[in-house]
Amino acid sequence: MSRSLDDTRRHVQVLPERIGAVGGSEFPGHYPGEDHSWSLQRFKENLVVSVQRLTPSNIEFDLVGVDASIANALRRVMIAEVPTVAIDQVYVWNNTSIMQDEVLCHRLGLIPLKIDPRTFQFKKSAHSPPHESDTMVFDLRVRCDRRPGSRNETDPKKMYYDSSVYTGMLDWTPSGEQSRKYKGKEPRPVDPDILLVKLRPGQVVDMHCFANKGTGAQHAKFSPVATASYRLLPHIILRGPIPREHQEKFQKCFPPGVIEIEEDERGEPQCVVKNPRKDTVSREVLRHPEFKDLVQLARIRDHFIYNVESVGQYKPEELVPEAIKILLNKVKEVEEGLDKLFSSDADAA
Known part of the structure; x- marks a missing residue:
């Protein structure tokens, strides 16, 4: 990382070619005289990766300085393309629940497995036979029975044994050196508490x-993410001071925290852009004619805000490096293919 995210934001203010308006007509190459030459040194200077928020299941980070x-x-x-392990084949030995075999098998396949x-x-x-290096075996055997002395109960959990089948009831059966x-x-x-199906006395689920x-x-079912999305960083340009009588109205046109009213060096209240990350680019401010010439809504075209939610097989901070490895392997395959192509052309000549 060659410079901080704050430095990048300041740098962006004087580079209008990096800013794309909200409208759909703005794209690379649209600006006259835009420089499309590529320099590794300039790329390293502009590239920024900054983690903004990290939880056990989510990561939000900024990627600055790359093409869309x-x-x-x-x-x-x-x-x-980031691989995971999921239930792919199910042998139904017995299923007397109300749920059809196909639906229950589909639900089993969607269970995220911590492998x-x-x-x-x-x-x-x-069609290749299963092997300990490529196959995990789980058994699901559950039978529902009535609890003795529960005649006056109304709660199924108190009336029956195993009235609900949860993912935690899956039993791993190791093979070989597993x-x-x-x-x-x-x-x-x-998650051991995902409900698969409900049973009543005498009903059985027995699956391999x-x-x-x-x-x-x-x-x-093999996707490691629940969501993986990005958006461009909003860029709110104030073309002039907002009149004092309209400042609160202007502030309310944006989500809370985007615009703040602060005193300038002369002690006069002024609207300032505090946190453009919170803006949803609703364009509400453009509905009011008094603000028409005072504000421009844009987006920084190479500042991507990612939000990635892991299903649980990977830690969220591991997903991006795994994806980069796959991208690098793809680039390597293309390079090897081009080398073979050019070497065969040279031999033919």
Whole structure:
């Protein structure tokens, strides 16, 4: 990181070619005289990655200084190409619940499993036999029965044993060296309290589940993210001072925290842009004619604000490095392909 995010924001103020208006007509190459030459040194100077918020399941970070194609490729790789492990095949030995076999199997497939995909291999093919290196086995065996002495109860949890089937009831059945390999990190559902189906006395669920490694491009159940999105940083340009009688109205045109009224060096109250990150670009301010020539709404075209929510297989701070590794491998494959192409052309000549 060559400079701080605050330095980048100050730098942006004097680079109008990096600012795109809210309208859809603004895109790279739209401005006359815009410089499209690429310099590695300039790229390093402009590149900024700054984590704004990190929780056990979410990460919000800023990526500054890259093209929209790179930003979108990173987002798409996180959604569709970072692999995870999910239940892929289910053998239904018995299911007398009210839920159909197909629906219950589909719900089983959508359970996020706490298995590190980096310790797992892809199956060679859909028809290849399962192996301890590419398959995890889980059993789900639950039977509902009435509790003795519960005739006057109305709560199903007090009336019956196992009236609700939860993800925590999945039992991992290790194969080969799996028990040693995953000792202390036993595979399990990310959340043990996800409801799968409800049972009543005499109903049984007995299923044999095979989990494999896959990507979101194959099926959404393999996607490691619940959401992975980005937006451009709003840029609110005040073209002149807001009259005192309109300042509160101007402030209310934006979400709380975006515009603040502060005193200038002369002690006069003035509207200032405090936190443009909170702006939703609602354009409400443009509805009022008194503000028509005093404000311009724009977005900084190479300042991307990402919000990524992990399903639980990866820590949120691990998802971006994993996506970058995949992108780098793609670039490497393209380079190798080009090398072969040019070497074959040279040999032919």
